Amino acid sequence: xxxxxFVASGGGYRSFYSEGxxxxxxxxxxxxxxxxxxxxxxxxxxxxxLWDWWHEELPPVLTRTVRLNVTDIFHIFANFLGLRPQLLPxxxxxxxxxxxxxxxxxxxxxxxRRELLAEHLKTLRWDIRATxxxxxRGWFFxxxxxxxxxxxxxxxxxxxxxxxxxxTLPYFKAISIDGDYYIEGGYxxxxxxxxxxxxxxxxxxxxxDFTDYDYHxxxxxxxxxxPLTLPFNxxxxxxxxxxLQLTLPxxxxxxxxxxxxxxxxxxGTTSAEIGGRRYYAKPLHVLRPKDLQSMxxxxxxxxxxxxxxxxxxxxxxxxxxxx
Numbered sequence: 001x002x003x004x005x006f007v008a009s010g011g012g013y014r015s016f017y018s019e020g021x022x023x024x025x026x027x028x029x030x031x032x033x034x035x036x037x038x039x040x041x042x043x044x045x046x047x048x049x050l051w052d053w054w055h056e057e058l059p060p061v062l063t064r065t066v067r068l069n070v071t072d073i074f075h076i077f078a079n080f081l082g083l084r085p086q087l088l089p090x091x092x093x094x095x096x097x098x099x100x101x102x103x104x105x106x107x108x109x110x111x112x113r114r115e116l117l118a119e120h121l122k123t124l125r126w127d128i129r130a131t132x133x134x135x136x137r138g139w140f141f142x143x144x145x146x147x148x149x150x151x152x153x154x155x156x157x158x159x160x161x162x163x164x165x166x167x168t169l170p171y172f173k174a175i176s177i178d179g180d181y182y183i184e185g186g187y188x189x190x191x192x193x194x195x196x197x198x199x200x201x202x203x204x205x206x207x208x209d210f211t212d213y214d215y216h217x218x219x220x221x222x223x224x225x226x227p228l229t230l231p232f233n234x235x236x237x238x239x240x241x242x243x244l245q246l247t248l249p250x251x252x253x254x255x256x257x258x259x260x261x262x263x264x265x266x267x268g269t270t271s272a273e274i275g276g277r278r279y280y281a282k283p284l285h286v287l288r289p290k291d292l293q294s295m296x297x298x299x300x301x302x303x304x305x306x307x308x309x310x311x312x313x314x315x316x317x318x319x320x321x322x323x
Contacts, residue, residue, distance in 0.1 A: 003033045005196035005282075007207035010039025010186040010246055012294030016305040018208045019044045019062055020312020021287065025206075026053060030320070034202050036140075036192040038129035038185030039246065041208075042165045046106060049120045050113045060107055062309065093173040099159050108155055118150045125199070128165040129185030129192035133174060138188045140195055141165070168242065186246035191253045197260060197279045200271070204283045206319070208312075209254065211247045212288045215240070243294055257284055287315050 004025070008018045018041060025032055026048075037045045043061075051059035107113045126143040141161035147154050164175040164182035174181040185192055196205050218240055225233045264272055264281040271280045292308055 001031060002203040003031050003201060005034040005036070005199065005202035005205045006032050007191050007193055007196065007205065008035060008037035008041030008045050009191045009208050009210060009250070010041055010184060011190075011208075011210040011292070012040050012243075013305055014210050014289070014292040014294055014308060015040040015044045016062070016308040017210075017287075017289050017292060017312040019048065019059065020309040020314075021206070021208065021316040022048050022312075023058065023062070023309075024313040024316035028317075028320070032124055034125045034127075034196055034199050036127045036129060036195055038165055038190060038192055039168070040166065042128055042162055043106075045126060046162070049117050049126070050107055052112075052116055053120075060113075092170065094171050096173060097163055099156070099163065102163070103155060103159050108159075114150050114155075117147070121147060125201075127192065127195045128161050129189055130161070130164040130167075130182045131185055131187045132180050133183050134180035138185060139164075139182065140192070168246070184246075186249075189249065189253055190246050191250050193253060193257050193284075194277075197257070197282060198277055200280055202280075202282060204285065206285045206287070207254075209250050209286050209288045210292060210294075211250045212290045213243070213247070214291055215244065239295060254284075254286065285319055287312075287319065289315065 006022065006025070008015065008022075011018075022032070022044070035045050047059040047061045056063070103109060108117075121144050128141040128143060130139045130141060131137075132139045141164070143158065143161070146158050146161060160175060160177050163172075164177060165184055167173070167175050167183045168186075169183055172183075174183050176182075191207055191209060193205065193207060196202050222233055222237055222240070260279050261281050261284065264270060264279070269281075271278055273279075289308075289311060293304065
């Protein structure tokens with residue numbers, strides 16, 4: 001059976017769709033041997049790897065999502081982002097993250113969850129994509145290397161990599177690692193495919209792309225909004241700008257992936273070394289849900305995450321039915 005690499009793109013709460021895909025793949029015994037993620041995709045992958053595949057119906061954070069009541073909304077918000085408003089705002093960022101509290105909220109202080117994470121990392125490789133802002137280049141953190149032994153010290157290093165991979169300006173303060181500032185990978189690469197193309201253990205790749213969104217319609221709505229709604233329009237516009245800058249680069253990423261496959265095919269080979277890296281030809285299956293919103297935790301629409309999760313399951317089933 002083919003061995004798959006999976007790309008958990010950034011996308012805010014749309015990433016519950018990605019978790020739906022992952023859960024379906026696991027339930028249907030589709031072998032995932034390598035996962036690459038960034039931004040909210042990191043949260044989804046961690047939840048997946050803390051899941052007791054044999055005794056729990058769903059991953060732990062996802063369990064709250066499906067049950068979702070008012071109390072669970074705040075638990076999910078804490079688990080998903082580990083946010084804390086600044087006590088003394090400076091205007092440079094909206095939230096700070098207490099690393100210890102965030103680690104606890106992500107269940108990484110739970111002995112059994114740590115054991116599950118260690119066990120699952122023996123069966124697959126996980127890369128977190130971030131952006132080294134100081135050096136203006138992309139960066140991959142190899143989680144398996146960081147967590148060769150899971151203890152408080154290694155988890156402290158992991159939390160730096162994890163938070164670097166979800167840090168979006170100006171919502172968060174950039175993460176400092178060895179003197180450099182890091183932010184999430186989506187600024188350069190919201191669908192991190194490269195390490196999957198370099199991995200000869202991966203036969204095929206499944207990637208989730210959230211760029212099929214009606215940006216034109218959203219701009220039309222904002223441009224025709226009433227002046228009295230200025231504060232709300234400003235918030236919506238700011239969220240839209242963040243979404244655009246983090247997701248539109250996907251077009252370039254998928255074009256490069258297609259080019260790699262076409263170049264290898266034209267060369268009559270299954271792999272080639274380019275720029276000191278060896279790339280392998282791999283079928284690429286892209287799931288493109290349409291018009292999913294990035295922020296959905298609210299009392300107005302508290303069921304969206306569950307709908308996204310269920311949609312991910314449905315489209316994963318459709319992919320393998322037609323593959």
